[in-house]
Amino acid sequence: MSKAFRRASGLAxxxxxxxxxxxxxxxNQDVSKIDDAQLIKRANQLFDPxxxxxxxxxxNKVTPERVQLGKMLFFDPRLSASHAISCNSCxxxxxxxxxxxxxxxxxxxxxxxxxxxxxxxxxxxxxxxWDGRAEDLEEQAKGPVQASVEMANTPERAVKTLKSMxxxxxxxxxxxxxxxxxxxxxxxxxxxxxxxxxxxxxxxxFDLYLKGHEAALSPKQxxxxxxxxxxxxxxxxxxxxxxxxxxxxxxxxxxxxxxxLPRDDRGRFQVTKTASDEYVFRAAPLRNIxxxxxxxxxxxxxxxxxxxxxxxxxxxxxxLSEQEVDEITAFLQSLTGEQPRVEYPVLPExxxxxxxxxxxxxxxxxx
Amino acid sequence: MSKAFRRASGLAxxxxxxxxxxxxxxxNQDVSKIDDAQLIKRANQLFDPxxxxxxxxxxNKVTPERVQLGKMLFFDPRLSASHAISCNSCxxxxxxxxxxxxxxxxxxxxxxxxxxxxxxxxxxxxxxxWDGRAEDLEEQAKGPVQASVEMANTPERAVKTLKSMxxxxxxxxxxxxxxxxxxxxxxxxxxxxxxxxxxxxxxxxFDLYLKGHEAALSPKQxxxxxxxxxxxxxxxxxxxxxxxxxxxxxxxxxxxxxxxLPRDDRGRFQVTKTASDEYVFRAAPLRNIxxxxxxxxxxxxxxxxxxxxxxxxxxxxxxLSEQEVDEITAFLQSLTGEQPRVEYPVLPExxxxxxxxxxxxxxxxxx
Numbered sequence: 001m002s003k004a005f006r007r008a009s010g011l012a013x014x015x016x017x018x019x020x021x022x023x024x025x026x027x028n029q030d031v032s033k034i035d036d037a038q039l040i041k042r043a044n045q046l047f048d049p050x051x052x053x054x055x056x057x058x059x060n061k062v063t064p065e066r067v068q069l070g071k072m073l074f075f076d077p078r079l080s081a082s083h084a085i086s087c088n089s090c091x092x093x094x095x096x097x098x099x100x101x102x103x104x105x106x107x108x109x110x111x112x113x114x115x116x117x118x119x120x121x122x123x124x125x126x127x128x129x130w131d132g133r134a135e136d137l138e139e140q141a142k143g144p145v146q147a148s149v150e151m152a153n154t155p156e157r158a159v160k161t162l163k164s165m166x167x168x169x170x171x172x173x174x175x176x177x178x179x180x181x182x183x184x185x186x187x188x189x190x191x192x193x194x195x196x197x198x199x200x201x202x203x204x205x206f207d208l209y210l211k212g213h214e215a216a217l218s219p220k221q222x223x224x225x226x227x228x229x230x231x232x233x234x235x236x237x238x239x240x241x242x243x244x245x246x247x248x249x250x251x252x253x254x255x256x257x258x259x260x261l262p263r264d265d266r267g268r269f270q271v272t273k274t275a276s277d278e279y280v281f282r283a284a285p286l287r288n289i290x291x292x293x294x295x296x297x298x299x300x301x302x303x304x305x306x307x308x309x310x311x312x313x314x315x316x317x318x319x320l321s322e323q324e325v326d327e328i329t330a331f332l333q334s335l336t337g338e339q340p341r342v343e344y345p346v347l348p349e350x351x352x353x354x355x356x357x358x359x360x361x362x363x364x365x366x367x
Numbered sequence: 368m369s370k371a372f373r374r375a376s377g378l379a380x381x382x383x384x385x386x387x388x389x390x391x392x393x394x395n396q397d398v399s400k401i402d403d404a405q406l407i408k409r410a411n412q413l414f415d416p417x418x419x420x421x422x423x424x425x426x427n428k429v430t431p432e433r434v435q436l437g438k439m440l441f442f443d444p445r446l447s448a449s450h451a452i453s454c455n456s457c458x459x460x461x462x463x464x465x466x467x468x469x470x471x472x473x474x475x476x477x478x479x480x481x482x483x484x485x486x487x488x489x490x491x492x493x494x495x496x497w498d499g500r501a502e503d504l505e506e507q508a509k510g511p512v513q514a515s516v517e518m519a520n521t522p523e524r525a526v527k528t529l530k531s532m533x534x535x536x537x538x539x540x541x542x543x544x545x546x547x548x549x550x551x552x553x554x555x556x557x558x559x560x561x562x563x564x565x566x567x568x569x570x571x572x573f574d575l576y577l578k579g580h581e582a583a584l585s586p587k588q589x590x591x592x593x594x595x596x597x598x599x600x601x602x603x604x605x606x607x608x609x610x611x612x613x614x615x616x617x618x619x620x621x622x623x624x625x626x627x628l629p630r631d632d633r634g635r636f637q638v639t640k641t642a643s644d645e646y647v648f649r650a651a652p653l654r655n656i657x658x659x660x661x662x663x664x665x666x667x668x669x670x671x672x673x674x675x676x677x678x679x680x681x682x683x684x685x686x687l688s689e690q691e692v693d694e695i696t697a698f699l700q701s702l703t704g705e706q707p708r709v710e711y712p713v714l715p716e717x718x719x720x721x722x723x724x725x726x727x728x729x730x731x732x733x734x
Contacts, residue, residue, distance in 0.1 A: 072461075075461050076461070077459070077462075077466070078467070082472065083466075083467060083468065084456075084466070084468065084472045089451075089456075092444070093711040093713075094439075094442050094443070094711055094712050094713055094714040095444075095714055099444070099450075099451070100445070100450060100717060101450065101451065101724065102727060105449065105451045108476055109475055109476035290716065291716045291717075293717065302719075302723065302727075303719050305719075336716075339713040341710060341711075342710070342711045343708060343709070343710050343711070344460040344461055344708075344709045344710070344711055345461050346460075346461055346706040347461040347462055349657065349658045349703075350467060350658075350660065352669075352670050352672075356669065357468065360469060360669075
């Protein structure tokens, strides 16, 4: 219901903007013609800056204890069956919160089915995964740990691993003081959600512009912003994350080739089994998009310029000029914010009770 | 020559210590009989504490610019052919500087031939790798980047990758101001060495004891220290890293089974082609040994107690009692120092000129 509303409103918004003043529709006007005050005012009706503090979470508390525990869990490869893959393997703190891979390499060097989304600002998405199958980051966190092509672990082994290390047990107790049995798979997910809620990238050039700093964007970026709004990109890419809110068919106007839109991945249909959801995906959030290539759920497009041109054709039926593509790309580059400063956590010591990587579970010399 | 000397001196030292006062040879004496002043004095003749500052490097300078660049390179998976493996994949900052794997998982999920050693305090080892085939960390750094079972890259692709990112070019210029062509494979290795030289773990309980803090070790640990010296462990495991200096046959007295000493890995013989170097390895440095299991070059022994018992038999011909094993293990646990505090580096953005992971080099949509 609320999602249907978001989608409808998104399309209505797009229609509204397609009727925007002609002046704003040309990418060719002289920079001197840009009215910053008006552009900032219109932009603020459609977008919000990234806050510097995490939001309130539904059913979870972002306490320092949960954030610190969540950070340790995020970096701990012993949550995977091989003890070789952690959350950070595919959502790297130094690469914009993803892995710059078409699809991630997981257990046994298997490739996952879809491009790994960035964890930065993900807390602001209406739901998680490309098909929105997880309501929030807490529910999402349980997926990769168990996915056979990702960390390939079981909740039982993950909990047994955590309980084998006194330092983890103590941190779970501190993070979940009201719980009689704090070390659980659910609390692991809660701690991971709390940590990820702190992974925000505020103060991008665009956010500074939204806040009234007229010099924060270059003239080229300002023209790109105007085109982003006037061509209708903003119909799906709006709000704080410029996306991540609604669900739309990939190929609303023209379906991309099977190289970019593999026919065997029918997107949200696999969640809702509703015909109208075939090849429907959650609109990609565009925060830090310039540093999270390659693009789309298939991860098949490596350059941002090509991604912009393809979106113009497939979603808007517009063959954007090279200048428009370059200007919109320049605007998108202004969405790269201050990256989170994360001190690498020192992880608890394994003990003789810590389960070994699955490949070595039968090791004879384990005491 | 110098290595031959080190080895000879090591054995002489062992002989000397086997003739240590009888009082120090029994693991059963009452704690009240421990003379801390005497024990600290003897220990200081054999060991040195880990310093808090990196040492001078031969042919390299530990400047802030080189350390910061080296840290970025250490965490950058784009130095691997797959863009999925970084130095930190097998030498993790949160796991004692290694990966807690028997042997590491590398390119294509291949397992390497030998256990990954910790990078922490590695700068104090006389040479790098289990067989000492790299003279220092600069020479060592070039190995894994190219090894087909590790990062599987070529120097040419690595340099092309680094040169494709302006932020890297600027940092190489700052780190190597006197170089006309700063972005080279050699300078990459120099920066990695400079960063690793800062990965020190000072102020372990043992180091505090060496410095005269009598309460830093428990009575059990003090008995373990006495036994470590009196039984002859110290013959090979002495100096600042309690090892890492000399080369010794694994199985000096009694060869371990092929499960622990695979017959097809003849150790240093593969470097020197000298018969006397068959199954000879560099004595493992014991700093942080309690958090860097599993043990030995084969990584087949998971518990520190089992490793201690096996060393007693294979290197000293002594069937250590369970109490002696427990006390020596307790002493070894006192070698865990303060772990390095490392802020995760924000890596330079890939550009349209950055080579793609080898699997995707032919990607059609790359601009």
